[in-house]
Amino acid sequence: MSGDPEKSEQPERAAVHGLSADFVAGLVEWLTIPSIGNDPARLGDVARSATWLADALRRDGWPDVRVWDEGPALPAVYASWPSADPSAPTVLVYGHHDVQPVDPVEEWTRPPFEPVVEGDELFGRGASDDKGQVAMHLLGVRAHLAATGGSAPAVNLKLFVEGEEEIGSPHLPELLDAHRADLASDLVVFSDTPVYARDAPTVCTGQRGVYGAEVVFVGGSSDVHSGRAGGGVPNPVTALARLVAALHDERGAVALPGFYDDVVPPTDAERADYASLPFDEDAWLANSGGARVAAGEEGWSTLERVWVRPSAEVNGFVGGYTGPGLKTIVPARAEVKLSFRLAPGQRPERVAEALRVFVAEHTPPGIRSEVIPRGDGVPPYAVDINHPAVVALREVVEAALEQPVRFARSGGSGPAAVLHQSLGVPVVYLGVTLPDDRVHAPNERVVVSQLLRGAEAAARLWRVLPERLT
């Protein structure tokens, strides 16, 4: 399928090729703005980043561009470009323009906000996550128009680029609610995920949800010397350790009552895709905090465990004396932070209720327990792989990357499910960045050619979607 990019069967590729230098120059400029959403000193930069994007969209000809900066959400950018055909489907593209902090900054070999292109790599904070994939869409629309020769896209396009994804999108539901009419669409194209591997590209079809809570166990009103009472009173640290120990059964499954009742497993076709992906366990472990072995629920592969199966994790445990040396006390208090990754079908509120029941059942006499929910959680999400938009998406990505594309999932949690829940339409994932782009870490980079192929895929998608969605 490779060959002369100028040939007429690949008009999107030719258009992308012609616009690539301008694309890189624009992205480099955008990446100089340190739009770190969790840093109060950088809030002006988040606003500058939104303004930069709005200006770029206007330059590209988007007829309606707005910066939503009325608060409390950090500034988001909205733009729309109606199709010449009013009956065409409406597609909302999602991305974000805020970036992760840069600590430890001393580990960057190039300053994080002085982007540099070296060969096919562009280094800088946000290059991959997620300014690169937003800029990819701007390029995709330009290429789509160039390839089709139209003055408006074949679909009604909307773009929504939020400014606080890296701090957990805390105001996303409010923002979606406040702009419901603007955001109304038939489909969301979500662009904030990578492919599985450069030589094993994938289309993501869903993400796990998450629910988190703290559990506090209190025994006495103060610590007591173990010479006085050791062996004679309940120890809340021991009691809470027993609760944590009971959180998984001997098969590695989560032991909350009814935890798996609502889980919708992946289809056989999806499992077959996951199984056919190249999996280097050593490399996976090295990229998973340097874990020594894979472990988890019996009956599922590692990828399935982290993509499609729910999990329970203790994120932190503290109780009693934790300073240097020993202090022979029976502690008064212990606390754990728990979080549950949720599989499609599960609902955070049902898991919250199951946790309350579980904690009550595991609170021994003499201990007062409290469950403190940390937010409402994020629901899981998965799209039907036979949905015509998914089928089309896979085809355009295969064409752009000139490789077979398999289905995959993401084990993380994000705004895709919130968008689905709020807007009531399917969400599909168009992401072409690479798993070794070092997102959230020092020396983040993006591979420029991946973004160009992604822009080509997007341009193709806008061309083919009208016939696929009717």
Added chain:
Amino acid sequence: MSGDPEKSEQPERAAVHGLSADFVAGLVEWLTIPSIGNDPARLGDVARSATWLADALRRDGWPDVRVWDEGPALPAVYASWPSADPSAPTVLVYGHHDVQPVDPVEEWTRPPFEPVVEGDELFGRGASDDKGQVAMHLLGVRAHLAATGGSAPAVNLKLFVEGEEEIGSPHLPELLDAHRADLASDLVVFSDTPVYARDAPTVCTGQRGVYGAEVVFVGGSSDVHSGRAGGGVPNPVTALARLVAALHDERGAVALPGFYDDVVPPTDAERADYASLPFDEDAWLANSGGARVAAGEEGWSTLERVWVRPSAEVNGFVGGYTGPGLKTIVPARAEVKLSFRLAPGQRPERVAEALRVFVAEHTPPGIRSEVIPRGDGVPPYAVDINHPAVVALREVVEAALEQPVRFARSGGSGPAAVLHQSLGVPVVYLGVTLPDDRVHAPNERVVVSQLLRGAEAAARLWRVLPERLT
């Protein structure tokens, strides 16, 4: 048995009575010296306190008085007073002159080092623990000499008052070793324990030992985001919680292999004494950190659980993220601080070995575990209640307090066992302070009349011991 203290059947009481004003004045002076051993700024005061005591002993006529301040132990005081009868038994009296810190100082209603007498109470840091009971012995010797009319005691008396008990007597074994010849004796009288209650006085016959260690579990080399690996790698916090959960069996007994093999239980007579003591569970719980219920090993009363049964406690647990809010990670590391109170017969080094085995057995695949011993531990100690010195001790305390005296134990750990181990002679406990003296807490006090009765008991003991120990 009450009546005229001057009557000739109670010469010790009469002598104590005559010396009591001088005794209180001296103790008040000593208590003004803030001999806090764990405060580097107070080390000069610890030395001043030792000098004060040495001067007081010389004023009392002790012929050989020395301050052992050659380091590394904080200054200790040694004194000896040979009997006129060279064949008399040699008794070593133990106490300490360092005191606990005074934090939180704002909770003291009178400044901790400006001692005040109010009625029968003397307030000040160290009044009860342990300057009061050391001063009691000085008074006891003076009363003994006055009562017997001799110029030397009926037993060969030695006094050893250390200066770092409140920081765990870290150099006691070295100090005992360096002065083995001076300290050689037939019996140790240990004076640093309270009675069970003012109206239920007791003679202590032993203390639990203690062994402590930290256990560290390491999974990966760094925390990893649970969206990436949650459910797919071992969680060291979960694994360590399981170890803690396995530390006790369903009967509340400690599950280390062979943990109970060496335990020497108390005699039926001792258990009967414990059972006959008035026990107010609500008051005990209130004084045990405000615990809500008593709990522990099945088959033993609360007093037995904390006095004569060994125990295992988690003193602290920390792992993963413990700051505000949630952080959805699989932590890389978890750590617990464990300590074991040991019953007579148990040896710290055997418990240390059992812990190593237990940790190895409870380290799952993918976790690297480490056991970090915190010192060699303190052995437990118990004296035979039929030993003639114990029998004599109980009699003189009964006579002085004019109440029946039962046997008790202490659940804490201290230098008594170290003295026993080093000197190879029995240790008996002469202590008359009260459990509500607020030792180690703000507003420490001592009840003066208890010290006067204790001095009387000591004076009687020196008179009767020669015939009892032959």
